Amino acid sequence: xxxxxxxxxxxxxxxxxxxxxxxxxxxxxxxxxxxxxxxxxxxxxxxxxxxxxxxxxxxxxxxxxxxxxxxxxxxxxxxxxxxxxxxxxxxxxxxxxxxxxxxxxxxxxxxxxxxxxxxxxxxxxxxxxxxxxxxxxxxxxxxxxxxxxxxxxxxxxxxxxxxxxxxxxxxxxxxxxxxxxxxxxxxxxxxxxxxxxxxxxxxxxxxxxxxxxxxxxxxxxxxxxxxxxxxxxxxxxxxxxxxxxxxxxxxxxxxxxxxxxxxxxxxxxxxxxxxxxxxxxxxxxxxxxxxxxxxxxxxxxxxxxxxxxxxxxxxxxxxxxxxxxxxxxxxxxxxxxxxxxxxxxxxxxxxxxxxxxxxxxxxxxxxxxxxxxxxxxxxxxxxxxxxxxxxxxxxxxxxxxxxxxxxxxxxxxxxxxxxxxxxxxxxxxxxxxxxxxxxxxxxxxxxxxxxxxxxxxxxxxxxxxxxxxxxxxxxxxxxxxxxxxxxxxxxxxxxxx
Amino acid sequence: xxxxxxxxxxxxxxxxxxxxxxxxxxxxxxxxxxxxxxxxxxxxxxxxxxxxxxxxxxxxxxxxxxxxxxxxxxxxxxxxxxxxxxxxxxxxxxxxxxxxxxxxxxxxxxxxxxxxxxxxxxxxxxxxxxxxxxxxxxxxxxxxxxxxxxxxxxxxxxxxxxxxxxxxxxxxxxxxxxxxxxxxxxxxxxxxxxxxxxxxxxxxxxxxxxxxxxxxxxxxxxxxxxxxxxxxxxxxxxxxxxxxxxxxxxxxxxxxxxxxxxxxxxxxxxxxxxxxxxxxxxxxxxxxxxxxxxxxxxxxxxxxxxxxxxxxxxxxxxxxxxxxxxxxxxxxxxxxxxxxxxxxxxxx
Numbered sequence: 001x002x003x004x005x006x007x008x009x010x011x012x013x014x015x016x017x018x019x020x021x022x023x024x025x026x027x028x029x030x031x032x033x034x035x036x037x038x039x040x041x042x043x044x045x046x047x048x049x050x051x052x053x054x055x056x057x058x059x060x061x062x063x064x065x066x067x068x069x070x071x072x073x074x075x076x077x078x079x080x081x082x083x084x085x086x087x088x089x090x091x092x093x094x095x096x097x098x099x100x101x102x103x104x105x106x107x108x109x110x111x112x113x114x115x116x117x118x119x120x121x122x123x124x125x126x127x128x129x130x131x132x133x134x135x136x137x138x139x140x141x142x143x144x145x146x147x148x149x150x151x152x153x154x155x156x157x158x159x160x161x162x163x164x165x166x167x168x169x170x171x172x173x174x175x176x177x178x179x180x181x182x183x184x185x186x187x188x189x190x191x192x193x194x195x196x197x198x199x200x201x202x203x204x205x206x207x208x209x210x211x212x213x214x215x216x217x218x219x220x221x222x223x224x225x226x227x228x229x230x231x232x233x234x235x236x237x238x239x240x241x242x243x244x245x246x247x248x249x250x251x252x253x254x255x256x257x258x259x260x261x262x263x264x265x266x267x268x269x270x271x272x273x274x275x276x277x278x279x280x281x282x283x284x285x286x287x288x289x290x291x292x293x294x295x296x297x298x299x300x301x302x303x304x305x306x307x308x309x310x311x312x313x314x315x316x317x318x319x320x321x322x323x324x325x326x327x328x329x330x331x332x333x334x335x336x337x338x339x340x341x342x343x344x345x346x347x348x349x350x351x352x353x354x355x356x357x358x359x360x361x362x363x364x365x366x367x368x369x370x371x372x373x374x375x376x377x378x379x380x381x382x383x384x385x386x387x388x389x390x391x392x393x394x395x396x397x398x399x400x401x402x403x404x405x406x407x408x409x410x411x412x413x414x415x416x417x418x419x420x421x422x423x424x425x426x427x428x429x430x431x432x433x434x435x436x437x438x439x440x441x442x443x444x445x446x447x448x449x450x451x452x453x454x455x456x457x458x459x460x461x462x463x464x465x466x467x468x469x470x471x472x473x474x475x476x477x478x479x480x481x482x483x484x485x486x487x488x489x490x491x492x493x494x495x496x497x
Numbered sequence: 498x499x500x501x502x503x504x505x506x507x508x509x510x511x512x513x514x515x516x517x518x519x520x521x522x523x524x525x526x527x528x529x530x531x532x533x534x535x536x537x538x539x540x541x542x543x544x545x546x547x548x549x550x551x552x553x554x555x556x557x558x559x560x561x562x563x564x565x566x567x568x569x570x571x572x573x574x575x576x577x578x579x580x581x582x583x584x585x586x587x588x589x590x591x592x593x594x595x596x597x598x599x600x601x602x603x604x605x606x607x608x609x610x611x612x613x614x615x616x617x618x619x620x621x622x623x624x625x626x627x628x629x630x631x632x633x634x635x636x637x638x639x640x641x642x643x644x645x646x647x648x649x650x651x652x653x654x655x656x657x658x659x660x661x662x663x664x665x666x667x668x669x670x671x672x673x674x675x676x677x678x679x680x681x682x683x684x685x686x687x688x689x690x691x692x693x694x695x696x697x698x699x700x701x702x703x704x705x706x707x708x709x710x711x712x713x714x715x716x717x718x719x720x721x722x723x724x725x726x727x728x729x730x731x732x733x734x735x736x737x738x739x740x741x742x743x744x745x746x747x748x749x750x751x752x753x754x755x756x757x758x759x760x761x762x763x764x765x766x767x768x769x770x771x772x773x774x775x776x777x778x779x780x781x782x783x784x785x786x787x788x789x790x791x792x793x794x795x796x797x798x799x800x801x802x803x804x805x806x807x808x809x810x811x812x813x814x815x816x817x818x819x820x821x822x823x824x825x826x827x828x829x830x831x832x833x834x835x836x837x838x839x840x841x842x843x844x845x
Binding site: 078080081093096097101102105281283314343345348349359437438439441445448449450451452453454455457458459461462477 | 712
């Protein structure tokens, strides 16, 4: 057959020719995208020149004309006047304050330790390949805050009897629920009912103790009032009874029975023990350290509270829903500045004479409540995006409300709203700079305070300081943003549209 | 010509006063006597200072507070506790300062606060003296060729909004029948940069602030501060009303600093001066008689104060005087013997 083939039919594939010069290569791309028409060409040239001009100016400000070393303002002044470059010597001289505020130099290792622990634990939790996620999470969310509190303040808190009783009430609740969740033990058993009533009685006694003064006495260095002492004893009784039931059933491990009690005791020990650390009052805290304290405690508090509020707002129980709606709408409706002002100026007026809340604590609570309201609405968006079939499917499997929420709804809902959550975190991180107006010196605040040092007043000091602060904020926020994108991709299990 | 909106400012002023009054009323008349006892018991003085005003309160590279107001805190701490370091500084914003004093969060307010009738009476403050006589002034560029504020007719003036500065400016130009164009800007640093970039001919704020503003100019030598002072801004330390002993301690610490300068007692020679024959010096340093006792202070309290922080002249020169970057002349703050207004009441 081959010889019949026409001579003009090629027997082999011809090599591919390169695309026409006008259609390929960098020049063609440029021409097509940037210089297609005269208007495009002019726009390109104008924008290009502007970009080059801006970058050049920025570069000469932060690098070429910048002053990197010097002892005071003289170093950053230009001979004969005029604007010089950035005065990095100012940042260098004040760097300690920008990071630690006025935290005493001799004690700064404590802050460094906290920074290091935070970095290690967060890295361990955030990097998927690192093992022991569970222990890591417990360390980060339960142990780390206590360690931080003790390290930064110096510990040795004077816990009143009420506070101790409260800790043990929580421990008792944990033990009770642990025993209650054992399959063959019902909460309606006599011992369990007595334990529950003891616990409720203890809570009632503590509430009464707030308003009623009873004689106080000291036990092991803690001052108990009569009522808080009774509450404490009742709590111990509840724990004892439920442990007895738990062990009696033979269904529980020693670990789960004893853990709450041990944790409560350890917590109280950590808070009250003397670790030979000098007391550093919070008004000495400042700089990046304070920014991180405010931002991270806000972030850590807002997510769980936000989830609870969002669930509450969608609850079928009218009272719960109403309370959650009022809470969310109130905190979302007032500006953060107002919240901070209220916390700083109005709160002390309502307090009885002599009671003085720490001003940092007031700000922390304000920020946390404010952020929770925002977070609640973000999470609610996720909850509402879950198809009804998921809820109905979970109900059909006879899952309880909490099982359904924990296993089916929240994992999907939270995944959807990761961008919104991180958006709120980033906003919160930057909003922390508002604490400056109530007299706390966060990163931006210490930088601004540095401007008032007569030894460093130059025409370029403010620009340099603000540029530095902006860069630090950007690093943190950009880091959060990139990590959120990474998590989104990792959790992207086929819903990409 | 645009006149600043007076009504807005009256409203702001009214609101501020109302807040202050309600605070004063709610603080159960604030009559907490025994501040001195509380301070001694606590072992440290809680002092409210500016969050940052060059020369008056700022933090140096080591994070230590320094400035004229800061030295007053240290002086009072030395008088009561014998230790200039026994001070807990509370940096306060302008709106925070009065509530902080009323809420008993601080013992002494040394935050460049102007002594006015309203504050002394209605707000329940007690001013202990004037540690700096300030007043609103003008700064102009040299090439404007102006030597007096009276030549400023038709000028464009940069001024911070919402302050008494803005009202004083309007009053001054109206009283002297001159025209001006105000450029009203929210924050002082923005006012400075607007003036530096040439948006206006004149910059106005308190004279002490002008000295700091001048340092921010790209060429400080090209700017002159005009001699006219158009308002009275006597700045002084304040305490809560109703604790006379505490007010007396602060007041007499101030007078001791002034008397020390007048008598030539300074940080360096205070020990020698104890052997002086001059009865005024001997009384001041507690050599013959115990003037500290009625105040609940040790006999040599004034000597301790002077050896800790120096006399008024030393404090002034160290923080804002001609050898500091701020280069402020003594002017009205010179002693009365040098033609100034600072006059220490006699110790006897």
